[in-house]
Amino acid sequence: MEPSPLTQVSRPDSFQPKIVRLYETLFREDEEEYDLSEGFWEEFFLHRPDGANLKRILGYLSPDELLQLQSHSQQLFLRAITRVKQGTAPSDEVALDTLTVFLDTALSKKYTNPSSDIISILAGLHDADAVMSDFVATLDTVIRNGRSLGVRMKAVRTTLSITAAAYHTGLPSYFTHRDLFPSLMKYIQDCQENDQILPGFFLLGLLVNYNKFEFQNPYRLRLDDFVNDGIIQKMTTCFGATCLSIRDAYVAVQDDMPEGWTLGSTLNYIGLGVLAPGSRPSTPVPASEEAKPLFAALPGTEVGILLSTYDFANANKLFCFNLVTLTSQKKGDPAPLSAFLSLTSYLFQHAHRSYRSTLYTYLSLFILQILVEDQILVKRLCSDESKGSIRLCRQRPPYLPVVKGDQVATSFILDIMIDGINHNLRRRLDVDFYILCLGIMLRILSYLSRAKVRIAFHWSELWRTLLSFVRFLSSYTNDVKALPRVSKMVDHLVNLLAFALSNGENFLPDAAAYDDLFYKLVETGDTLVKFRDAFGLSGQSGSSSIDTLINVSSHYHSLLQSDEKGKARSKNLSPREVSKVIKQGYDTLSIEAGDGLDRWEKFREADFKSFLKKIARAVVDDAKVLIDEK
Template sequence: MEPSPLTQDSRPDIFQPKIVRLYEALFREDEDDVDLSEGFWEEFFLLRPDFAGLRRLLRSLGPDDLLHLHAHTQQLFLCALSRVRQAKAPADEVALETLTVFLDTALSKKYTNPSSDILSVLAGLHDADAVLSDFVATLDTVIRNGRDLNVRSKAIRAALSMTSSSFHTGLPTYFTHRDLFPSLMKFVQDCETSVQALPALYLLGVLVNYNKFEFQNPYRLRLDDFVNDSVIQKMITGFASTCVALRDAYVAVQDDLPEGWTLGSTLNYIGLGVLAPGSRPSTPVPAADEARSLFTALPGPEIGVFLAIYDFANANKLFCFNLVTMTPAEKGNPSPLGSFLSLTSYLFQHAHRSYRSSLYTYLSLFILQILVEDQILVKRLCGDESKVSIRLCRQRQPYLPIVKGDRVAVAVILDLVVDGVNHNLRRRLDVELYILNLGVLLRILSYLSKAKARISYHWSELWRTLLSFMRFLSTYVSDIKPIYRSSDMVDQLVNVLAFALSNGENFLPDPAAYDDLFYKLVETGDIVTKFRNTFELASRSGPNSIQTLINVSSHYRSLLESGEKKSSKILSPREVSTVIKQGYETLSIESSDGLDRWEKYREADMKVLLKKIARAVVDDARVLVEEKVT
């Protein structure tokens, strides 16, 4: 029998998808074949993509390699754009995701002349304006009227990838030449779930912050007069869902529910009382080093949506009103404000772990400051209609007392302040974080005093925390004093304490709570005098707050020493309290005018920080895009 003419090829050791071979052909150096055929591109956008393979290939090429291959990269950009415009499945989706991966990877390289080199890679210097303007216009059309929500969402990710690259390279973002705001808001309105709206909100935050201090950013102006309640509420609901997911990532590392709680009370505490039947699964506890590493990597990149929430809160009173007043979508779930405060408590306890984490903590403090500065909103935050029951972080000692049941929102914010002070103490102190933290506290106390609003709160924990902070600063004065703005922080701390002494009777719930403040100050001993001397406060201009503290402390010390001499024994706590009550009759506290003075939040004052925050958000956007396009 003659041998068969058919032979079987041996199977390759590693199977390579055909699309990967096309990627290799696209980026192969071959000067004799500059123009790739239409058939090549037709197949390219119809095959199942391998974006991990495309990323690997692009990352293996240096910036000079891509510049040398500019003829092919330009063809890729133009042909992908053509498929997006044609709006035919699956080519348009493949084209959008290919563009996203290409832009994210190719534009992140360190070019010698970033702006001009990138334009050469994408379109050529001569045609750059026309091609990139067409790119933006095409994405705008897809975001607004794409054939389905999935394609529109992919167009948003492509725009986010391009805009993120512009931050790092100085490449002009053509998205500021064409207003995408109406399309993004229409996308949000069309979303079936609030979570689907998040890509649009993320992109908006990046666009609003592109060179916002260098020119009049059109997106920033759009936020001021936006009054569509349904869209605002959908964005806030999506933001709340993100907060819960980000908070749960911290809980997954270390479950911090108080010991001894029943399952029912536990679920009620975290806002999931409707799920009380059943049992809570146990999770393995990571080792200390592993937990530290896991915590340092948090929060996840979705946290970048905070930037758009901040910008809306800073520009739009209707947005703030909805954020504060919106109720849960389902009974038993936390409100959007409750979800935000819950995540913020975890950010506060872990802000020290990385500079990135501290930047997002600043952003949450900006939002809190904006809310408590508004007299209408802070009144609501202090009222019974704001009561919430939320999970607060208990992953590091010292722990705050457990309060079961609902509390007014301002009480929760005070807990955040206390945790922020207690859990970020270190010699290289994050002074800016403490200034912001104390600023939120001062605004709250100022309102409570003027409104004579008395809220239920463990005030003794607040006074103990502030006086312990004073002791810490006195101990590490040589480390703290050289830090920029440390003197502002010191003044703010002293002013808060002096204001509380002068006005505590206006907002503390009863005389016993007011007595306790004096008791805590007397208990501090000579720390206040040492604090004045080490930070050279006696010569400061303005309200002499430190002298107020020293005068009160000295007044009661003399009374207590006199009482001990008369009784020939050390006074008991009850006897000390009696002396404090009696001492009011002979105590003279200087006028507190100016102690609660604060400047309304001005974005320009935070320009340096906001630029750093925007860059962190851009970096997270790129991580998020890569996770979504796999």
Template sequence: MEPSPLTQVSRPETFQPKIIQLYETLFKEDDEDEELSEGFWEEFFLHRPDHTGLKSVLGSVSPDEMLQLQTRSQQLFLRAIQRARQGTAPSDEIALETLTVFLDAALSKKYTNPSSDIISVLAGLHDADAVMSDFVAMLDAVIRNGRSIPLRLKAVRTTLSITAAGFHTALPSYLTHRDLFPSLMKYIQDCEDSAQILPAFYLLGLLVNYNKFEFQNPYRLRLDDFVNDAIIQKMITGFGDTCLRLRDAYVAVQDDIPEGWTLGSTLNYIGLGVLAPASRPSTPTPGPEETKSLFAALPGPEIGELLSTYDFANANKVFCFNLVSTQAPNKGDASPLSVFLSLTSYLFQHAHRSSRSALYAYLSLFVLQILVEDQLLVKRLCSDEGKLSVRLCRQRPPYLPLVKGERAPGSVIIDLMIDGINHNLRRRLDVDFYILCLGVLLRMLSYLGRAKVRMAYHWSEVWRTLLSFFRFLTTYVNDIRSIRGCSEMVDLLVNLLAFALSSGENFLPDPASYDDLFYKLVETGDILVKFRDAFGLSNSHSIQTLINVSSHYHSLLEGNEKGKMRSKNLSPREVSNVIKQGYDTLSIEAGEGLDRWERFREADFKIFLKKIARAAVEDAKFLEER
């Protein structure tokens, strides 16, 4: 029998997709100056991009090699711009996806001269202005009028990628020269869900913060006069969805809902647990070290959207009003304000875990301060008109009283400040964080006192927290006194308590709440005197007022009554009666202007905001991996 002329070719051990071969051809050093054929590019933009493969190929190219291969990288950049601009499926989508991966990999390399080297890689120094203008014009056109939302979303993500990857170079300046704001707003208006809104709103925050302290940023100016309620509400609703996902990530690590009374828990309590109905197996609880590690990785990178929220709130009253009044799209769901406040409570309890967590906690405080400084907004926040239910973090003691049901948002904000003060005590105190917390408290009490709003609240927790803070500062005075801003923090603390003492009858709901403040002040004993001496406050009228009130009641409690010495073991009720009787002979000479405060000025927090912007930029780089 004749042997067959056909021979079997052995199959390769691994199959390499065609697109990977094209990537390798594109970025090989041999003949890098050679112009690739039209056929190459036709085939290139017919294959779906392999993100991992392209990252791998580009990852193996050093910064110097990237500069040597600039002819090829420039060709890719130009060809992708042309394809995306043509609007022909599927090559326009492929071009945008390829651009996103390429730019992220190419721009993240450590170049010797970042700005000029990146321009060389993308366009060449001579053609930079023309090529980059074409690139931004293409993005603008696709974001505004692309043939589908998915395509427009790809353009937004590409823009976010190049902004984040090149944020510390001159590259984003091309995005500020061309106004993308109208296109981004039109895109958000057409979006169908929050996942589509997120990258556009996030991008806006980065564009607003690009060199905003060095020149008049056009995007910052755009925020001032934007009044489209429908688009603003879409942004805020999307932000609320983001807050909910971020908050739930904390809960996934440690579920902190207090256990309710069930049949099973009741039977266990009385020793009859064997009769309890079988329950489903619970999810394994991580150990202490794993829990610590999981918490340290939070919040997720979507938290950078908080920067956009801050910038809009700082610039736009319409945005602020919608932030406090927008309801959840579905009945029974939490409103955007509710989940923002909830997320903030988790940020505060975990702010100590990393500098990144602390920066975003600061950003939440900035937003809250801006809201409570507006007299119309704080009125709504402290009224029953905007009542809401908020899940507050209970992952670390001490715990605030558990409040079920709806209440005024202002009472939740006070809870947040108290929780922030209680959960961030350490010798190397974050003084700026405490200045902000005390400042928001002062603004809240100032409004309540002037407007004579008697808001229901567990006020004893406020006095307990503030006076415990006095004790803490007195104990660790040697560690804290030298920290920058300490004097401002100490003055704010003293003035806040003195104001509450002198004006509490205007906002506390009943006489018993006012009595409790005096009771706790008397309990503090000689701590106030030690505090005054430790921090050199001999000329402070406010601290002397507190000491005088405490001394007044100590003299009544320790003095004689009809020639007899009072018992040293008086009951709380007896002490309370003495406090009430002591009002007749008490004179509180509180200084003027204890409740004065300066409006939020962004320039005062320039250093923090630059650090926050850097954190948001780094987080933006991880968004595509989610």
């Protein structure tokens, strides 16, 4: 029998998608002069894009090699803009997806002359303004009136990509020459899901912060007078949902839900949960060494939305009002403010794990300070209208007492500040962090005192924390004293204690709570003197406050040693006897606290310029990762 003319061809190990072959043709080094026909581009924008392979191919090219292929990259850029303008499916979506990956990869390379080299790759130096203006105008039109919400979201993501990738060149200025704010707000208004709102709200933060300390940023001015309540509520709801998602990632590493000390929970806590009766917990607590790298990778990239929220809060009172008052849309979910406070407590306990985490912790502090400085908002935060239950972080000791039942928002904020002070003590102290925490406490206490509002709170924890901080500073004076702005932090600390001492009767719930503050001061007497001398407070701005604290401590110390007749008391007084002495001591006590202890300066963005520039860079990096993840 004659052999068959049909021979079996061996099957390739893998099939290469056609679009990958087109990418290789487009960016092949020896194809610079290759004429890319209409047929090539027609086929290019019909195939589903393959972002991973496009990024891989571009990644192999050095900046100089990509510059040599600028005739092809310019054609890609121009052809993609044209397809987006035409608004025909599926080529417009293919073009947007391709642009997102291409721009993110190409613009992130380290060029010798970043601005001019990037312009050469995209448009050529002669046509740069016309091409880039056309590109921004095209994105603006699609974001506002694209043929579908999906296409509009892709346009937002492309804008986010180019803004993030080229943030430190002059390229994003094209987005300040043409105001995208109305289109972004229209896009957010039309969104139905938080996942759709997130990239638009995220993008706004980058646009507002682009060179905002160097020139009058038009997006920053837009925030001041924006009054569309519906859009603000959508952004606030998105912010709350995002905070909840980021917070849950911490809980997934270590479930810290407080529970009763049963045998099972105790065994779980010390790592012997396998011996506990009943079923094993669904989320076992990992060993600390296992948890460290997991915690270090947090918070998730979506946390960049804190920057947009901060900018709105700093500029727009209506936004702040909605953030404080808006309730949850879904039963069982926390309100946006509650979700934000919950996330902040987790950020505080893990702020030390990375510089990135520290920067986002600062953003949370800025937002909180802005809220508690507003007298209308702080009144609301202290009222029963703000009552609720908020999950605070309990992943590291020392733990705050578990409080059952609802509390007003300021009680949770004070708890978060206590946690922040307790969990960030180290010799290389983050002084600015402590200044902000102490300042927020003072603003809340000064309002409570002036308004004579008494809130349910474990005040003894606050006094214990502040006086423990005094002990820490006294123990590590040599390490701390040389740090910048430490004198301001010390002044804040002693003024806060002196203010509580001289005004506690205006806001503490009962005499016992006030007595407790005096008792704790007596216990700290020797340390207060050591603290004063260590930081040279005699004759300094904080001398009046520290002298007040020491005088009160000395007054009671002498009363506890001998009675009014000069007879020595027992060294082993019961708590009730100590309390009785403290009450008797009020009659002979003179508290000469300085005036203006409750004065504070309003938040000024310019004071934190360097922090905000570093934060913007962190948000840029997170925006790039966010685009890749999605």
